Amino acid sequence: MVFSSPTFLFLFLPLTLLAYLMVPLAWRNTCLLLASIVFYVWGAGGHVFVLLYVALVSFYGARMAGRAQERDKAPGLQIAGLIALVLVPIVLYKYLPPVTQFVASTAWPGAPQIHWALPLGISFFTFHAISYVVDVGRGGLTPERSSRDYLLYLFLFPHQIAGPIVRYSEIAGELKDSREVTLGNATYGLTRFAWGLTKKAYIADSAGVVANAAFATPESSFNSATAWIGALAYAIQIYFDFSGYSDMAIGLAAIFGFRFPENFRSPYTAIGPADFWRRWHMTLSRWFRDYVYIPLGGNRHGVRREYAALIITFLFTSLWHGATWGFLVWGGLHSLALLAERVTGRHRSTPGRLLMAVRRAAMAIFVVFSWVPFRAPTLTGAVGVWQAMTGFSGGTPSPDVYITLTPWNLIALGLGISVFLLPRNATGFQLIHGGYSSSRQFRYPLAAITAPVLLVVAVISVLWLDFSPFLYFQF
Helix, strand or coil, X not given: CXXXXXXXXXHHHHHHHHXXXXXXXXXXXXXXXXXXXXXXXXXXXXXXXXXXXXXXHHHHHHHHHHHHHHCCCCCHHHHHHHHHHHHHHHHHHHHHHHHHHHHHHCCCCCCXXXXXXXXXXXXXXXXXXHHHHHHHHCCCCCCCCCHHHHHHHHHCCCCCCCCCCCCHHHHHHHHHCCCCCCHHHHHHHHHHHHHHHHHHHHHHHHHHHHHHHHHCCCHHHCCHHHHXXXXXXXXXXXXHHHHHHHHHHHHHHHHCCCCCXXXXXXXXXXXXXXXXXXXXXXXXXXXXXXXXXXXXXCCCCCHHHHHHHHHHHHHHHHHHHCCCHHHHHHHHHHHHHHHHHXXXXXHHXXXXXXXXXHHHHHHHHHHHHHHHHHHXXXXXXXXXXXXXXXXXXXXXXXXXXXXXXXXXXXXXXXXXXXXXXXXXXXXXXXXXXXXXXXXXXXXXXXXXXXXXXXXXXXXXXXXXXXXXXXXXXXX
């Protein structure tokens, strides 16, 4: 069950909201927790016990670390052991299978290989638990005493599958306060959800049809037009798919009285790699900055230590997405770009208007290029796409791609390309409805007009187009 499925839209969400409104305030956390467990079991079945393992280890382990701090004992080793225990499922499910496959194909032909399904959202809920454990170990967070509230933090269905990565401290107060479904929260949440659903169901899925056709084109039919259309379509797909999910998660959370952090801020308008990572998947970038880059020394111990910390951080970022050569190459390209920017000092410069336009265009081209190994089924396939993109061979798109360029899909691609031209400090939603930090910025009359329109377009897309799971579910 996903946010863009009819089951969620017409069954799960209405029933959950109705039950949430009917139960007493004191029972709302329990109601939402039960609904979140049903949501996960519906999509992942028995893998819910993996999530329960992570939850129980991090909850009770953090309480033990908190008691050690009360006795003035440093819980450093205890926290390290807890992190190792929390990482057990992700290592077994996500990284052990590709290791066994690599060994069987190289050093030990015929060796047994492990193949099993990856629990949905395993990277996200693992990182949620680690952030909680580390924050308690650092003394900046008091261990939660209510197992129900902590389980709700991890299981909360808007973010449990694909983020954003919400730290416990960011919603601790809302877990304890008596949340009410206000008109303001509900209006904002519904509009934000409709915005995200439209991005996913119409733009991302339509672009995905084109990208899939391009990357599946036989080598004999591959040319520059096919390569560029495919790469650009995938850049549009992954942004609107993931940012659309984040919009829906933030909107759903707002309906139930939670405020989630923003996860995207016009990343395709970035003027450099550092600027891009301050705008793309911002909660993940901050997670790696605070829990990997800074503990490794950051920029406080000379340039060599800084560069080493940067490379190691992006190695972990690549591995977070998956233990494949494509992800490693993608992360390597971004780490090299960041290193080049640090060496030249461009990350500190403030370009003029003309130079900013040039740097925006250059960064946009780099991002489109770097997504290719992220999407290509093999590294050899990615090299083939790059060769076609830089070869400037003539010809029209391949027949398989050409038939996907319907008016419906062309409009979606046109809307997708517009994100490269947005003002740098505003998202599309903010341009229409203002921010969420102040109720005075949210335009209720405009929301009342656009929310139904967006919902109609999104629902038509959901019912008309083929089912397409969110891309980041695989992580």
